[in-house]
Amino acid sequence: MSERHDIVVVGGGIVGLATARALLAALPHTSVAVLEAERRWGAHQSGHNSNVIHSGIYYEPGSLKAAMARVGGELMIRYCQEHGLPVARTGKLIVATADSQLAPIAELARRGRQNGVTLREIGGAEVSELEPSVRAIAALDVADTAITDFGAVTRSYAEELAEQGGAARLGARVLAIETRGDGIVIRTEQDELEAAVLVNCAGLASDLVARMSGTDPGVRVQPFRGEYSSLAQRAGTTVHRPIYPVPDPELPFLGVHITPGIDGSVHVGPNAVPAFSRAGYRWRDIDPGTTAQWVRDPAMRRLARSYWRDGAREMLRSLAKPMLVADVRAMLPGVRSGDLHRDGAGVRAQAVDDSGRLVDDFVVRTSPRAVHVLNAPSPAATSSLLIGRYVAALAREAYDGTPAPNLRVLIEAFGSESP
Structure with missing residues (x-):
C-alpha cells in the first residue's frame, strides 16, 4: 500500500524545505512530505555556494528579482538572528580595476539606488583605506550585504519541518511519477507515496521530474x-568583506x-x-x-x-x-x-x-496537480523564505483552490513581517 500525503515536495534543498515549511505554517493540518535523493539536506547547490546574502544591486530597477533580494535578504538576516544561525552584515565592494569598467560600475550604482540599496561610490584611495590588500580605481561600497551559512539555514528549515509534523525522507530518489485516479503516485527506490499535489523543487533534476509527471518543462537544465x-x-x-569584480552583463x-x-x-x-x-x-x-x-x-x-x-x-x-x-x-x-x-x-x-538562451529569471510552471520550480537562480538562497511562501501558495491553490496571490503582492505583504 502506498504511503499517503496531501502534498509531496521533491527536493530537500533550501527552496524545497522553505516551501514545505511555509505549507505547514499555512495548512497545519495537512500531511506534507519532503523527498530528498541524497543522504543529507542541501547536498547540492544549497550546501555549495558563496554563502552571500545579496542586496539586489545587480537587477533591473523595478524587477521582481530586485524586490525579492531586498525583502528576502532582510527576512533571511532576521531569520538567522532569531534562530541562532551565523550571520554578519559585512557589506561588500564591487571593484573596477580598468577604465573600461567605469561605465558599467556607474550603471550598477544607478540600479542599486533605484532598488533601494545602501551604497557609496568611492575611489581607489578609499578602497585602500577599507581593504588595504585590494587594488581598484573605483568601487561601490555596498552596505546591504551579509554572509551566512546556507547549509546551516537549510538544516534549520529541515528541523522546523520535523517540529511541524512534516515527513522527511532522505535517500529517497524519485524513479517514476504517474497519475492514478485523483492522485499522484511517486515511486522511489524504496517504496511509493501517493499525494494530491506534487511540488517539484528538484534543482538539477527539476526538468526530469517535470517530464516524469507528464509536464513539458519548456526548458532543460x-x-x-x-x-x-x-x-x-x-x-x-x-580581506574583511566580499570583493566582487564588475560582472559581464551578457552572462547570468x-x-x-x-x-x-x-x-x-x-x-x-x-x-x-x-x-x-x-x-x-x-x-x-x-x-x-x-x-x-x-x-x-x-x-x-x-x-x-x-x-x-x-x-x-x-x-x-x-x-x-x-x-x-x-x-x-x-x-x-x-x-x-x-x-x-x-x-x-x-x-x-x-x-x-528552446532558443538556446541562458534563462536569468525564475521559471515556475503549474498544472492542476503540480507546481514545478524549473529555474531558481540567485537570489534564490537569499530569498528562499519568500520564494518558499510563493511556491507554497501555488501548491495550496492546486490543493484546495485558495487563489495564490501575485508574487509582487506577496513581497509587499511580507516586507514588514518577521519570517
Whole structure:
C-alpha cells in the first residue's frame, strides 16, 4: 500500500524545505512530505555556494528579482538572528580595476539606488583605506550585504519541518511519477507515496521530474560547475568583506569573487565551467547518456555556438591555475600562486530555453496537480523564505483552490513581517 500525503515536495534543498515549511505554517493540518535523493539536506547547490546574502544591486530597477533580494535578504538576516544561525552584515565592494569598467560600475550604482540599496561610490584611495590588500580605481561600497551559512539555514528549515509534523525522507530518489485516479503516485527506490499535489523543487533534476509527471518543462537544465579555492590569509591577501569584480552583463554569473566565510576562512570563486553530468563536481564526472542527450538537443547546440568563447575561457581557467591567479591578482595584487588551494566545487542548475538562451529569471510552471520550480537562480538562497511562501501558495491553490496571490503582492505583504 502506498504511503499517503496531501502534498509531496521533491527536493530537500533550501527552496524545497522553505516551501514545505511555509505549507505547514499555512495548512497545519495537512500531511506534507519532503523527498530528498541524497543522504543529507542541501547536498547540492544549497550546501555549495558563496554563502552571500545579496542586496539586489545587480537587477533591473523595478524587477521582481530586485524586490525579492531586498525583502528576502532582510527576512533571511532576521531569520538567522532569531534562530541562532551565523550571520554578519559585512557589506561588500564591487571593484573596477580598468577604465573600461567605469561605465558599467556607474550603471550598477544607478540600479542599486533605484532598488533601494545602501551604497557609496568611492575611489581607489578609499578602497585602500577599507581593504588595504585590494587594488581598484573605483568601487561601490555596498552596505546591504551579509554572509551566512546556507547549509546551516537549510538544516534549520529541515528541523522546523520535523517540529511541524512534516515527513522527511532522505535517500529517497524519485524513479517514476504517474497519475492514478485523483492522485499522484511517486515511486522511489524504496517504496511509493501517493499525494494530491506534487511540488517539484528538484534543482538539477527539476526538468526530469517535470517530464516524469507528464509536464513539458519548456526548458532543460545545464549544470555549471563552480570551483572554489581557499585563500591563505597573510599580509597582502587579507580581506574583511566580499570583493566582487564588475560582472559581464551578457552572462547570468557574477564572476570570480573573494568571499570571507562566516568561519573566518576566505574563498575565491566560483568560476562557471559547463559540467558533463548533473552532479559534475569534478572533471572526471561524465555521464555519457546525459551528454549524448545534450549533444542531440538543438537548443543545447545553439547555446554552445553562442557562448563557446566564454565556455572555453572558463574551462581554461579551471585547468590552468595561472589564469585564475591573474584574475585574482587584478583585484588582490599580493596574491601568489601558492596562496590558492583547490577547495571543492558546487554545481549550479541553469535553465536553457528552446532558443538556446541562458534563462536569468525564475521559471515556475503549474498544472492542476503540480507546481514545478524549473529555474531558481540567485537570489534564490537569499530569498528562499519568500520564494518558499510563493511556491507554497501555488501548491495550496492546486490543493484546495485558495487563489495564490501575485508574487509582487506577496513581497509587499511580507516586507514588514518577521519570517
